[in-house]
Amino acid sequence: DTAVSQTPKYLVTQMGNDKSIKCEQNLGHDTMYWYKQDSKKFLKIMFSYNNKELIINETVPNRFSPKSPDKAHLNLHINSLELGDSAVYFCASSPHRDFSTYEQYFGPGTRLTVT
Amino acid sequence: AQSVAQPEDQVNVAEGNPLTVKCTYSVSGNPYLFWYVQYPNRGLQFLLKYITGDNLVKGSYGFEAEFNKSQTSFHLKKPSALVSDSALYFCAVRDNTGRRALTFGSGTRLQVQP
Numbered sequence: 001d002t003a004v005s006q007t008p009k010y011l012v013t014q015m016g017n018d019k020s021i022k023c024e025q026n027l028g029h030d031t032m033y034w035y036k037q038d039s040k041k042f043l044k045i046m047f048s049y050n051n052k053e054l055i056i057n058e059t060v061p062n063r064f065s066p067k068s069p070d071k072a073h074l075n076l077h078i079n080s081l082e083l084g085d086s087a088v089y090f091c092a093s094s095p096h097r098d099f100s101t102y103e104q105y106f107g108p109g110t111r112l113t114v115t
Numbered sequence: 116a117q118s119v120a121q122p123e124d125q126v127n128v129a130e131g132n133p134l135t136v137k138c139t140y141s142v143s144g145n146p147y148l149f150w151y152v153q154y155p156n157r158g159l160q161f162l163l164k165y166i167t168g169d170n171l172v173k174g175s176y177g178f179e180a181e182f183n184k185s186q187t188s189f190h191l192k193k194p195s196a197l198v199s200d201s202a203l204y205f206c207a208v209r210d211n212t213g214r215r216a217l218t219f220g221s222g223t224r225l226q227v228q229p
Contacts, residue, residue, distance in 0.1 A: 004158070040221070041153075041203060041221065041222045042219075042221055042222075043159075043205065043219040043222075044219070045216045045217065048216065056216050058216075090158055090159070092158075092159075103149065103161035103164060104159075104161065104217070105161070106151075106158030106159040106160070107158050108156070108157055108158050109156075109157070109158055
């Protein structure tokens, strides 16, 4: 009964390929996020969706495209992968768009390695 | 723009001793502050938050944090460290510009020695 799940856990691929990471939450939350954690453990938000609506889109290359088929799922598709995309990608969710009073729940992460 | 500083990359403490993990912040408007913990190969877990009210906030696993507005700090504390507390700790502040995103610090690795 995992709260926020991500697949795959590890992803090794070559430069130029296209790959997707899936995220699902069974908490009934309205808002979902994608974060990128680099090799120095620095964590930065990429996207945020509320009820399938994009509400945060950071300065991320347009090779990254989030897709939310329903409010329980937020997938991340990456085109033309580059070496610099290697990182751990975390999905998270929170019960309300205004999460100033609500904590976020994180998935276990997907370690992407681009060779 | 808001920012969070965690000045120590690593904190070492002996089991049973008190621990402090430091965090200072910069944000316009009222600060909304959070602490998260990340165990190896795991996602972040929420520990505690400061929204308003008492400056001493109590959270999970015996942790607490002290909000100090004049020093713009939100240090994480625990009276008696456990080896199982060894992990990576992140301080975060909410963006008050309307984006309502979280800005995280660079993380502090806590190592508790038996």
